[in-house]
Amino acid sequence: MRDASEPDDRFVGLFEVAEMAGVGRTVVANWRRRDQRFPAPVVNLRSGPVFRTGPIRRYLKRRNTPMAHVISTINLKGGVGKTTTTAGLAEFLSGEFGKRVLVIDLDPQTNLTTVLIGEKKWEDLNDDGYTLATLFRDALLPEGESPSFDLEKTLQRNVSSVDAVSKVDLLPSSLDLIDVQDRLASMPSGRYYSNNPTELLRRAVRKIIDNYDYVLVDCPPNLGIVTLNGLRISHGYIIPTIPDVLSTYGIPQIQRRVRDFADSLGETINEIGIIVTKYKANSTVHRNTVRELEDDEKLPVVLSTFIPEKNDIAGSADFVGRATLRQKYGYQGGFDAFHAMTEEFIELVEESA
Ligand SMILES: Nc1ncnc2c1ncn2[C@@H]1O[C@H](COP(=O)(O)OP(=O)(O)O)[C@@H](O)[C@H]1O
Ligand SMILES: [Mg+2]
Structure with a gap:
């Protein structure tokens, strides 16, 4: 040769x-x-x-080592099951499908972080500056001051309170991200652009990203700089939504903005699909909205598995030790829905790659 x-x-x-x-x-x-x-x-x-x-x-x-699939979770509305969906995907990808998963929590609400490591651990990390807020804060430092983001100490290995989940790592979020994001957005333009503010996350994780099969990024409910950092490393995105008018309203806007951003980079960020959450089969509004979403050809495909509204799923946000995913997500359809949804997710992501 x-x-x-x-x-x-x-x-x-x-x-x-x-x-x-x-x-x-x-x-x-x-x-x-x-x-x-x-x-x-x-x-x-x-x-x-x-x-x-x-x-x-x-x-x-x-190149013989396979590339990670990096997928962002986005919705401009809060409370639509974004975090629950991302946590479920991470835990099922690992616990049921044997994938190595990295979760990047960019949402200042820090819910995904506390679902995966608990409140106490998060507070300790936050006190020590071992969260993603530090990465973004470094970009605001005056010239000459040395950055303090420490990837090794920030990366939490083998998280999740479920014994059956073994390969989920986490880059934790912080409430301080709200403040940091505002300051990034109001930086004087010269310096701010010379720092390339949407490249911060990419530069920080490029060395570790291909240690994983899947990287899931939980984005804040806006399209600001922090979200753009998540999209910058993403090959695709999912939109979890409750099937009602208010929750689905912003979807075309997300599609447009992500497409514009991808175009500006000369990249493709695939629409993986819409995930219906908190579904109530006995609700006429839910049934009708799902049909409208499915029939609208301009929207991303709707995954055929809906996540039902269940007390067990609501309870999955608590950081409580459990042996299996069945115990955590429940025997009344919660486990089965997440299992089927994850399987479909894998298919769609691999197809789009
Ligand atoms: N399928 C579900 N069934 C019951 N409660 C749910 C379900 N999905 C999410 N929840 C609850 O709804 C609230 C909002 O969900 P969350 O995932 O935090 O949304 P987001 O991240 O979009 O703000 C949380 O209290 C969560 O526990
Ligand atoms: Mg959330």
Whole structure:
């Protein structure tokens, strides 16, 4: 093979990279767009980018390790089951489907964080500055001051109070994110843009992200800078919603804004689907709204599994030790719904990749 005989310090273009990899040039173009590990070019000529063979060869080796699927959870309305859905997906992906999962909690409400590690642990971490608020706060430091975000200490390994869940890690949130987000948004434009404020999370996690099969990002209920940081690393997003008028109202706006943001990056962020939450089969409003969502072809696909409204699911927010997911999510349909929903989620995500 040609690549084996090439020294590491030769210069190559996309055509040669494709040859080295034994794939077509469109495939290489896709890697460049989608895979954050793709080496940066040494220079961009008018004929295209130029790379060194060494980094390219190392990259091609690493490509054999599969990439994480990074999926954001978004809804502009609170109380629609966003956190419950994300926590359930994380726990089922790990406990029932054997996936390695990283949860990134960007919502200042910190609910997902306390579901996964409990109130007490969160307070300790927050006191020590081991939350994502520190990452964003670092971006606000005056020139010359050294950043204090510590990924190693912030990353919480093997979280969840359910014994059957073994491979969920967490980057915790903080209430302080509200304040940080406001300050990021009002930074004088020169410095703020030179810092590239939507790249902060990406830079912080790029080294660990491919240790996981799935990365789930719980975004705040707005499309501010913190949410954009979540979208920046995402290949797709889901929209959990209660099937009523108020909760579904903002969906087209989310679609439009995410599409605009993805376009501005030259990337694709896939619409994975709408997840119906707190479903009441005996409610006419719920049944009608679901039908309208399903019939509207401009909206993302509606997952066929609905999460029913159940006391056990409401109780799943408490950080209480349990042996199995069945015990946590309940025998009255809660467990089965989350299991089926997660299975569908995996299919849709893998299909879109
Ligand atoms: N399927 C469900 N059945 C019963 N209660 C639920 C269900 N899903 C969520 N809840 C409850 O509804 C409230 C809002 O849910 P949450 O997931 O925190 O929403 P969000 O993150 O969108 O604000 C919480 O008290 C949660 O426990
Ligand atoms: Mg929430």
